[in-house]
Amino acid sequence: MASIARSSLLRQAASAPKFQQSVIANAARAAAFHTTARRDLLPPPPQVVKGTVNDAAPIPPTSPSHGSYHWTFDRLVAASLIPLAITPFAAGSLNPTLDALLCATILIHSHTGFQNIIIDYVPQYRTPRSRKAFIWGLNAATVVVGLALYEFETTDVGITETIKRVWTA
Numbered sequence: 430m431a432s433i434a435r436s437s438l439l440r441q442a443a444s445a446p447k448f449q450q451s452v453i454a455n456a457a458r459a460a461a462f463h464t465t466a467r468r469d470l471l472p473p474p475p476q477v478v479k480g481t482v483n484d485a486a487p488i489p490p491t492s493p494s495h496g497s498y499h500w501t502f503d504r505l506v507a508a509s510l511i512p513l514a515i516t517p518f519a520a521g522s523l524n525p526t527l528d529a530l531l532c533a534t535i536l537i538h539s540h541t542g543f544q545n546i547i548i549d550y551v552p553q554y555r556t557p558r559s560r561k562a563f564i565w566g567l568n569a570a571t572v573v574v575g576l577a578l579y580e581f582e583t584t585d586v587g588i589t590e591t592i593k594r595v596w597t598a
Contacts, residue, residue: 503545506538517589528587532578540571 513531517523544567551560581588 499541503538503541506534506541510534510538518593523587523589523593525582525587528589529582532582532588536571536575536578539574540567543567 510531513527513534517527517531544564547560547563547567551563553560578588585591586594
């Protein structure tokens with residue numbers, strides 16, 4: 430019985446002029462809280478359906494260099510960073526060859542990681558020009574950072590000596 434009476438009481442309260450005034454006042458107060466209108470900064474790309482519902486999904490051509498070999502290479506580079514980062518400090522000697530190998534491995538690891546992010550989050554079929562621009566930007570950034578690391582290694586103290594000095598400062 431209480432549940433039947435509850436819905437009718439709510440209807441009566443909602444139809445009351447006092448209730449309507451409080452709803453309007455609360456809406457005005459909430460609207461005053463928002464300072465800007467909602468704007469889409471990046472509108473979604475065009476939505477295009479190719480084919481029909483019953484078409485099979487296209488299977489990309491198989492390539493081991495873009496599949497399991499690529500993943501294995503990424504894991505080997507990531508795993509090799511651990512001994513390369515520890516060896517100069519544990520051995521107590523600073524070797525320029527080891528320092529250059531560490532810089533090259535960090536550069537390759539960063540490049541492949543950002544490349545995987547671009548491949549995952551900028552789809553080729555929806556935004557081909559954006560993806561190409563991101564890949565070219567990544568390649569340019571990798572070249573610039575590689576040149577900067579080379580310059581830092583050859584004309585300055587090197588990355589491991591810099592880390593050692595920062596650590597003891």
